[in-house]
Amino acid sequence: MENNNQTLPNWFYLPGLSTDPQLQVIGFLVFLVIYMITLTGNCLLLITVRISPTLHTPMYFFLSNLSFIDICFSTTIVPVILMNTLSSDKSISTYSVILMNTLSTDKSISVGGCMVQMFCYLVCGVAECILLAIMAYDRFVAICRPLHYSSIMNMKICIILALTPWIIGLINSTIQVHITWRLPFCRTHHVHHFFCEVPPFLRLSCKDPLLNEISMYVAAGIIVLCSFLLTLISYIYIISTILRIHSTQGRRAVFSTCTSHLIVVTLYYGTIMSIYLQPRSFHSVEKDKIVSVLYTAVTPMLNPIIYSIRNKEVKSSIIANIQKIIK
Numbered sequence: 001m002e003n004n005n006q007t008l009p010n011w012f013y014l015p016g017l018s019t020d021p022q023l024q025v026i027g028f029l030v031f032l033v034i035y036m037i038t039l040t041g042n043c044l045l046l047i048t049v050r051i052s053p054t055l056h057t058p059m060y061f062f063l064s065n066l067s068f069i070d071i072c073f074s075t076t077i078v079p080v081i082l083m084n085t086l087s088s089d090k091s092i093s094t095y096s097v098i099l100m101n102t103l104s105t106d107k108s109i110s111v112g113g114c115m116v117q118m119f120c121y122l123v124c125g126v127a128e129c130i131l132l133a134i135m136a137y138d139r140f141v142a143i144c145r146p147l148h149y150s151s152i153m154n155m156k157i158c159i160i161l162a163l164t165p166w167i168i169g170l171i172n173s174t175i176q177v178h179i180t181w182r183l184p185f186c187r188t189h190h191v192h193h194f195f196c197e198v199p200p201f202l203r204l205s206c207k208d209p210l211l212n213e214i215s216m217y218v219a220a221g222i223i224v225l226c227s228f229l230l231t232l233i234s235y236i237y238i239i240s241t242i243l244r245i246h247s248t249q250g251r252r253a254v255f256s257t258c259t260s261h262l263i264v265v266t267l268y269y270g271t272i273m274s275i276y277l278q279p280r281s282f283h284s285v286e287k288d289k290i291v292s293v294l295y296t297a298v299t300p301m302l303n304p305i306i307y308s309i310r311n312k313e314v315k316s317s318i319i320a321n322i323q324k325i326i327k
Contacts, residue, residue: 011108011109011189012108012109012114012191014109014191014194015191024085027085028085031082031085031297032082034078034297034298035082038070038071038300038301041305041308042067042068042070042300042304043067044304044308044318045067045307046067047321048317048321049064054317059139061158061162062134063307066131066132066303067303067304069127069165070300072120072124073125073128073296074301076120076124076296077195077296080109080194081194081297084194108189115177115181117196118173118176118177119173119174119177121195121197122172122176122177123170125169125272126165126168127165127169128165129227130168130169131162132227132231132261132269133227133228133230133234134161134162134164134165135261136234137230138153139235140234143238143242144241168223172219172223175219176198176215176219179212180198180202180212183209183212184206185204185205186205192285193289194293198216199216199276199288202216216276220277224272224277235258235262238258242255260306260307264302264306267299268299271291271294271299274291275292275295
């Protein structure tokens with residue numbers, strides 16, 4: 001234990017996504033736009049569901065929960081990227097002054113700050129993963145058990161289902177963060193990543209992180225694979241039910257309510273699995289950075305856009321509310 005304390009640094013250095021001056025400026029602008037779209041889109045969806053009586057159904061209740069998770073998820077990661085993208089490198093000091101005079105000039109992050117970020121992103125990541133499976137189950141009940149939908153998906157059940165992802169996320173995050181920070185970090189203070197994610201920290205340890213990797217794979221396997229299987233089974237039943245609908249127009253109407261969710265599920269589960277369910281030998285620093293950007297920054301931005309564009313009820317409610325404000 002004493003050795004662990006001696007090898008635990010007081011800070012870590014996050015180099016960001018690129019060291020090229022021009023790419024850093026472009027990256028800063030891109031992530032700033034992504035973050036603004038994420039906040040605007042998800043807040044708009046939250047407000048629309050809240051003030052539109054026609055959207056007070058379990059489906060939109062879970063959708064508003066997804067928007068809240070996406071806001072938390074993005075806020076945990078993207079501001080750190082923005083602060084680290086343009087910072088202390090002398091070669092980009094001119095750009096830093098022009099774009100953000102008050103920007104932090106230090107790419108380091110304290111141990112405490114890193115632990116908090118790791119804890120929060122794990123909670124949000126797990127919560128979103130499980131919530132997507134719950135949303136698939138909700139669609140299954142609505143399409144395959146329509147006569148029993150209101151009794152099965154009552155408000156009490158919806159609240160329990162909405163709280164479950166957060167509870168599991170908190171438990172998993174507490175375990176993963178605790179065992180990660182018990183490792184001795186003596187190789188370097190430089191984390192070859194843009195935020196405090198578990199896999200890059202396992203590579204920094206001077207002790208074999210086998211038990212940590214097993215714990216990570218078991219947790220990811222239970223949470224991600226179980227969520228994926230629940231989603232897959234739900235959609236097998238949904239598709240079989242849709243195929244039994246005789247009306248072509250009816251099939252299109254029912255399937256259109258599921259398409260948006262399928263797009264989100266495919267993007268999110270695919271990126272998560274490539275990070276947390278692949279052996280160490282398949283990982284590379286640059287690939288992990290790209291995949292992490294997809295599920296921590298891009299997916300939270302796309303979710304409200306996908307659901308709004310493909311959902312007539314949401315679009316009509318947004319338009320109706322904007323018209324009321326204008327009048």
